Amino acid sequence: MSTHEHDNDATQAFLASLPELEPGQSFQFACHPQVPCFNACCSDLSLMLTPYDVLRLRARLGLSSRDFIARHVLVAQAPDTGFPMLRLRMLDDIPGSPCPFVTREGCSVYPGRPGACRTYPLGRATKTGPDGEVIEQFFVVQEPHCRGFEQDKSWTSADWLNDQDLQEYNSHNDRYMLLLAEARNRAARLDQKQANMVFLAAYNVDAFKDFLSNTGMLTRLDVTPERAGAVLADETERLTFAMDWLGLVLFGLERNLRKKV
Ligand code: SF4
Numbered sequence: 525m526s527t528h529e530h531d532n533d534a535t536q537a538f539l540a541s542l543p544e545l546e547p548g549q550s551f552q553f554a555c556h557p558q559v560p561c562f563n564a565c566c567s568d569l570s571l572m573l574t575p576y577d578v579l580r581l582r583a584r585l586g587l588s589s590r591d592f593i594a595r596h597v598l599v600a601q602a603p604d605t606g607f608p609m610l611r612l613r614m615l616d617d618i619p620g621s622p623c624p625f626v627t628r629e630g631c632s633v634y635p636g637r638p639g640a641c642r643t644y645p646l647g648r649a650t651k652t653g654p655d656g657e658v659i660e661q662f663f664v665v666q667e668p669h670c671r672g673f674e675q676d677k678s679w680t681s682a683d684w685l686n687d688q689d690l691q692e693y694n695s696h697n698d699r700y701m702l703l704l705a706e707a708r709n710r711a712a713r714l715d716q717k718q719a720n721m722v723f724l725a726a727y728n729v730d731a732f733k734d735f736l737s738n739t740g741m742l743t744r745l746d747v748t749p750e751r752a753g754a755v756l757a758d759e760t761e762r763l764t765f766a767m768d769w770l771g772l773v774l775f776g777l778e779r780n781l782r783k784k785v
């Protein structure tokens with residue numbers, strides 16, 4: 525299994541089979557152009573993209589959400605929940621099926637690379653605690669071809685998260701994972717209209733902006749004028765709003781958003 529896969533059920537089960545990296549415990553690793561296997565892992569991947577991955581990659585590439593999806597994404601549906609599942613399209617017409625962003629010098633979208641690329645060689649598994657809090661566990665995923673483990677640099681999971689700028693990725697991704705967990709807990713499978721709504725709000729954020737403007741949706745919700753303005757002006761605010769909105773329209777959750785009374 526590729527360790528660049530997003531933490532879906534299969535990945536969580538795979539991670540649970542590995543020894544846990546306890547808080548404060550360290551692992552030895554470094555990845556840089558002098559490592560003999562440099563770039564070896566940036567090909568032929570099943571690289572799941574979360575909504576925040578898409579937002580950051582698009583920002584890096586300067587592409588609209590429509591163009592990014594058309595050029596770089598393969599879309600499927602999760603068989604259990606019906607949620608859209610997006611994967612980065614590899615260059616299958618080139619031998620080895622490289623990632624479209626890998627170059628001789630390394631990752632050409634490094635500041636916007638997906639969370640899974642940042643997390644490796646760790647795996648992160650999450651579960652929801654009794655008060656809805658996210659409990660995380662880390663594992664070292666030592667793939668046989670990876671020579672980074674021969675390098676003389678030590679990290680704890682906290683060091684690695686900081687170094688890879690992962691906190692923001694994880695906090696956005698966890699919000700999306702809560703929606704998926706909600707669907708699983710209710711054994712709810714989205715119908716096609718609901719799946720389209722998730723795709724629109726979570727991934728096609730330009731079209732979601734048009735939808736919000738054209739339908740007057742924000743005026744029917746209990747949001748301050750400041751939040752409404754920020755949702756239309758700022759993509760990250762819009763994505764955060766999208767998670768709240770999907771929770772409300774799919775499951776009636778009123779965590780951070782409710783209808784006007
Ligand atoms: S996005 Fe960058 S780090 Fe991730 S697989 Fe592609 S080239 Fe490698």
Ligand code: SF4
Binds near residue numbers: 566
């Ligand atoms: S295989 Fe390991 S060391 Fe080699 S490029 Fe990939 S992450 Fe870096």
